[in-house]
Amino acid sequence: MAVTTPTVAPSPSYSCPSCKGTGSKPSPVHSSSSSPFPSKGYSQQSPPKNKRNNNNSTSKRSDGDLFSTPISPELSIPKSIPSQPNHPAPRKGIKQSQEGGGTAIPTNKFHANFFLGSQSSTVWTHPYSLQWAKGQGSSGAWGLAVSHADASQRVFGEQDPNGSGAARWFGSPVGRADVVLSEQGLEKGNATGGVELMTQDVKEQSIRVQLVTGGDVKLEAPVVQGMGMVTALYKQGTPVIKSGVGWKMVTQAMGVVKTGVVKYRLVMEDGATWLLYATGGDVGAIKRGEPGGLELEVQGNNVAVAKGSFTGMVQVAKLPGGANGTEGVADAEKLYDAACGTYATGVELSGSVDGQAGRYTFNFQKEGLSTNSSLVMFALPHHQASFSADTASKVVSSVKLDTTTKGVAVAVVGDQWTMEEDVSKPMSMGFVPWTPETGSVKTISDSAKEYIKTVAQKELLGTSQGQDILNQTDQPSMYFGGKALAKFAAILVAVNDVLGETDMAKKGLEQLKVAFARYSENQQQYPLVYDQSWGGIVSSASYTTGDAGVDFGNTYYNDHHFHYGYFIYTGAVLAHLDPSWASTASNLAYVNSLVRDVANPSSSLDPHFPSFRTFDWYHGHSWAHGLFESSDGKDQESSSEDSMHVYALLMWAQATNNQALYQRSALQLSLLSRSLNSYYLYSSSNPSSQIQPKEFVGNKVAGILFENKIDHVTFFGNKQEYIQGIHMLPLMPHTLFVRNREFVKEEWEAFFAGGAAEKAEGGWKGVLYGNYATIDPRGAWEVFTGGSQLVGSPGSGNGNGNGTTVTGTGTGTGTGMVESMTSTASTASTTTTPGSTTPTSTSVPTTPSAMSSKMVRRTIRRALEKGKGKMNMPLARAALPKAKKDGFGPENIDGGASLTWYLTWCATLGGL
Structure with missing residues (x-):
């Protein structure tokens, strides 16, 4: 996710004399210019174009295109995001035609x-x-x-x-x-x-x-x-x-x-x-x-x-x-x-x-x-x-x-x-953990709920030494800011949809709305700008600092699907828990603008952004590399954050009833799963084992996949937990759709079995064991809790053979069971499909406690004044329940993850 690194292998060179170019470098040309080679006699065949209204269809079947x-009928840029006419990377030699x-x-x-x-x-x-x-x-x-x-x-x-x-x-x-x-x-x-x-x-x-x-x-x-x-x-x-x-x-x-x-x-x-x-x-x-x-x-x-x-x-x-x-x-x-x-x-x-x-x-x-x-x-x-x-x-x-x-x-x-x-499996996903065999899973034992509840109270609501949502999400980086927001969004899903603790969830929800508003109001440390030169929403960090690599090169269009994917997911959770939040025009426009930046389906219909900035429909996956020349072509380091961004699109579409985006994202996620298992993830049963060189597939994951080479390394180091882990995080409901259990088992045995995972440092340890939970959720639970044994675990019944108990159809025709914060009852649930009527609940609805934009700005301003212009990070994370053995401390949880989510992940997948 960085721009350059000395750890990446150099490009193989052809055995020819050294070359030095002396050609002149033309100034960028922005005017329209037609080709001097008109088709005169060379007729161009174009397929017929389907006509379609620019609104969200409510039909279950697309009309063919x-x-x-x-993404939205509203094609303007949000007023909170100012325009920037120039970009530090010139458009060298581009004579872009306006036609088509x-x-x-x-x-x-x-x-x-x-x-x-x-x-x-x-x-x-x-x-x-x-x-x-x-x-x-x-x-x-x-x-x-x-x-x-x-x-x-x-x-x-x-x-x-x-x-x-x-x-x-x-x-x-x-x-x-x-x-x-x-x-x-x-x-x-x-x-x-x-x-x-x-x-x-x-x-x-x-x-x-x-x-x-x-x-x-x-x-x-x-x-x-x-x-x-x-x-x-x-x-x-x-x-x-x-x-x-x-x-x-x-x-x-x-x-x-x-x-x-x-x-x-x-x-x-x-x-x-x-x-x-x-x-x-x-x-x-x-x-x-x-x-x-x-x-x-x-x-x-x-x-x-x-x-x-x-x-x-x-x-x-x-x-x-x-x-x-x-x-x-x-x-x-x-x-x-x-x-x-x-x-x-x-x-x-x-x-x-x-x-x-x-x-x-x-x-x-x-x-x-x-x-x-x-x-x-x-x-x-x-x-x-x-x-x-x-x-x-x-x-x-x-x-x-x-x-x-x-x-x-x-x-x-x-x-x-x-x-x-x-596309049946993506269409069966919701916000709670999911497996290919059973669909969405939200039922766990009372003892597991009580244990997770204790953790969630500290992580979500904070203490004097706890995890304050406003402070943790105040980052000078869109990447880390997005990860922090998504972390708390996942905690809210666990607390509301799995634990049924709606009162606790409501308190955390209001804090997350305020934290998210810092970004939607564009009041973060490095605000976003709309770049008129290339057409996109970028961080102002490089404009301010002069450093092209700041925030992993966001200003130069590096990693936008990673960065904005976390924001889109958070927006989806907010809309899922409080539908009125997404009905606010400014909230809807902000998230949609990030969706448009990374997943605009047509630059002809929405000319502010190119079509699918990062996702390559020919290769079947994204390229994270932006406006930097590269001798090995485009590259991508994190296949899992690539799939996360498409899952986030799917959830945003589900939460906002955007039928076209929903179907497109389901198709995109299915294609991405196929592509990643062909080129990035190597197991004996994956197509990749027959596609990639036999000398390389023992690495189990690509590392960094370039157009010309694959290097089993990361941009930030070559420890195995880095290289394998960057293709694991974040662990979300779609994970098992991309990373099948056989692959996870082979990877674990190759690199992390026999105590090797214990040597992992920092948050990578949590990532490894969260990943391990997909094949041994009970074992992972014991690691996360230090050996805590639960009583009354379901363990059987409506499960998948691994003790997993499910709620929802799991058939590919629905989205699983989700709960709305408009309901007061923890047992109320709905099944939603984009394009369907507004979900109903059996409980008595209450008025959502949404904060006005004015209240949001006032809250942020007071927090800024209290911190003398900066919301400082807390010195320590939440105090967690004391583990019986070694257990997991805050130092072993990645900044974009939480113990609450890891435990929920284990409990749902393992039927605990």
Whole structure:
């Protein structure tokens, strides 16, 4: 969660001479600009768009496009959040078109290296990688370098010193420049005024790259995730093809592939074979049988230059084989021959939920010979595992290329993919602990309730040495502030929904409202601002301090889903316990604005924010890395906080009856669970055991997953409790949906069994045992309580075989049983589903004791005055019940967790 660290392994480098870039750095351009390569003759196919009202649907079935309904009809920025016109990270070379989108620019997507820093770090589309060569490397080219690394070329780090026997990290070489697509003007341009890289149409899964010299665009490349061929467009230019690897031979294919298409075969020094297709002229000329013509003159083993001016497209694709043998070579060549002359330009995302069935679809937009050529795109393993029957029929399983960190990609022929997910389990979740077998769990024994109640009184209400909610949540960090708020929100859920102590919960609820209001009124130590440059809500900390890394880089869009996920969860709990709180316009607008920042479904409908800032629908998980150039691409350290943020979205949608967000989040959480178990979490039964290298899966978790490498480490240290624990916290109802028991058991036995967990320091010890409770809740209870034995535990009955007793359906058709603070009776409960009528209760309702905005401001002001301008952290946490053995002290509880929640977690999961 930090910006840089010396503990992370360096990038593997390709064995070529050191490179120094000298290209000029253009000033950011904000004006709209159209491409100098109009589609003139290259028709673009776009799928039909569904029309939909901008309000929350109350239907149980989506109308076919979950992504065309904004978070809220209110699209303004809350008045409490001022605008900031400039951002310390310039928008280098971006010429964002207003057509089809808003002004917000994606910040955490795969293509960011094209407009950050030197603009010459690698971009991964999978299976290929692209890089502005910028005069670097053995090729010395100034064009667009295209590379691909086979699995045999991976580099592995030393074995983990903690004894797992697994490699500490692995990665693929960067800077290979297998084939460089350039133009004669670019190669000469640096000496006559410089070469610039400009971008436009910056979208979630695509971007257009332009290489410019002397004000003229010499080459344009449409870049799309998963593209099967890399395309460069030329307009009256002279193509130059270079290579940092070098070739053994370049030959022109005999015969006619397609009218107007010339084909070359490049056999490289490393044994790989690349195909190059040149489609000249426009479509009309090709149909008339007029050859565009691209004749290459080979100059040595790494340069080929066109013998004249050329207008059209040059495409390259790598054949399987090389070190991997000949499998799929002939099939791949047939696919590429059939697809040449057509290229992907973008992706339109759509989706639906019908009952328990969720679907999301990639509609690939294309140009070129689109009427008679289907696209070839590459699918990652988690795509392949969830393809609809129709999409699966388009897979050419023999045509495979390795990716860097996502296993083997397989070719798919067609302009549309549909993936299917079962959303029943996310839709059965509520606020109380949950298991896949039984659903939501809230019934525990009276003795467990009494024990937890004693702890909760100290943790929630505080004493002279206790945990004051206002002080603990007053943090100079959105991350730690959010964690502290979420901690007390979870305590309230335990106290109200599980213990049934509604009076205690009401007292804590009022304090939490005041603490939350500090942030919703934007009175925290570093207030939020709306950044007009990129389009997003960021901390003012970096503006104030000049430190880009403060608060883990929040100002630069690092970790927004982690930070804001905790606030969204807290808001959801407040709305769950007091529905009138969310009906207050300012509260609703504040939480919705954070949701919009991280999970805006459409920047066309809500132009203040990019679509899904962090979540990558191609990869199936989020990227935490914001506006910092990175030689290994985007990265994410905490898979569990990624899933937490989607769970928080689900709960906010449930609490506020936002049907579209609810269905979308259920679909998103199902996809995320599949992706994390394919790439991040390694057990013998998870798909990851067959996807990730056998040399690495013994680590059990990824550590930090980059686009180009995986490093079993954290940004803050390399102790096992850090590395494994950052993929555990926070422990919430969705945890067992992502981290199945078999995985937890294997991980525990590999790293923490035999007393190893006892050596963990600080709050990590609590995280480890909270995680352990998912496989041995009774054992974890005894650790947390120092050996306390309970009497009268249910232990049997309506359980899951582990002594777990449940309340609620657990069938996927409901949300479990939840209690509203509008009720005075501790036994009152409701079942809520977003879009349904307002929940009713069998108890006599009372008027919610909501504080007015004026009262909130007065309370905060008095607290600030008392603390002389700062709400100081207490010196000690709450005094807890004395343990019979060693037990758990406050020093072993993470700042975002509580003993109340851990005990509730154990009691509900174990039927205690």
